[in-house]
Amino acid sequence: MSISLQKGQKVSLSKPGGGDLTRVKMGLGWDAIAKKGLFGKKGKAQSIDLDASCLLFDASGNLADTVWFRQLRSKDGAVLHTGDNLTGEGEGDDEVINVDLQSLPANITQLVFTVNSFTGQDFSQIENAFCRLVDEATGQELARYDLSGSGQHNAQIMAKVSRDGQGWSMTAIGAIATGRTVQHLVPAVTPHL
Numbered sequence: 126m127s128i129s130l131q132k133g134q135k136v137s138l139s140k141p142g143g144g145d146l147t148r149v150k151m152g153l154g155w156d157a158i159a160k161k162g163l164f165g166k167k168g169k170a171q172s173i174d175l176d177a178s179c180l181l182f183d184a185s186g187n188l189a190d191t192v193w194f195r196q197l198r199s200k201d202g203a204v205l206h207t208g209d210n211l212t213g214e215g216e217g218d219d220e221v222i223n224v225d226l227q228s229l230p231a232n233i234t235q236l237v238f239t240v241n242s243f244t245g246q247d248f249s250q251i252e253n254a255f256c257r258l259v260d261e262a263t264g265q266e267l268a269r270y271d272l273s274g275s276g277q278h279n280a281q282i283m284a285k286v287s288r289d290g291q292g293w294s295m296t297a298i299g300a301i302a303t304g305r306t307v308q309h310l311v312p313a314v315t316p317h318l
Contacts, residue, residue, distance in 0.1 A: 152218030
């Protein structure tokens, strides 16, 4: 059963029957709001390129690696971005980042997932935007966070997955930010570690 997270809410990633998750995927989906045409008719949908990224941090809060559309795999191979969707067209997840939690080096303690508009449009021009965490082994959605709050920002710190003792937990962050690439978002991520 999926949990719909509110900003700041934390959920354990232990399996309901016991044990911990080993492989998860973070999915990002969105649609561009159609611009109004002549005489108020529905116009053509604009092209908005949102990008999902994953920043890997160590226990000291140092950035160890970044996975995004220009680097699709972490140095250790545990995090894999499946590719860049330039429009948000289609149903379901438009971009996916797969994480093998067991293969992450022991020094990696936090994964922070971000989304930014590479084309520069702000979030008031998107709808049906979400991120979700899925158990890759079963396909079960574990948690979902709605990103569709319209605003003048063009980026958002979505969520983080953190080591909690021997297991992992997910925290919905939902902090607005500004930046067209993941490098611009690092200063905005740091307060959430």
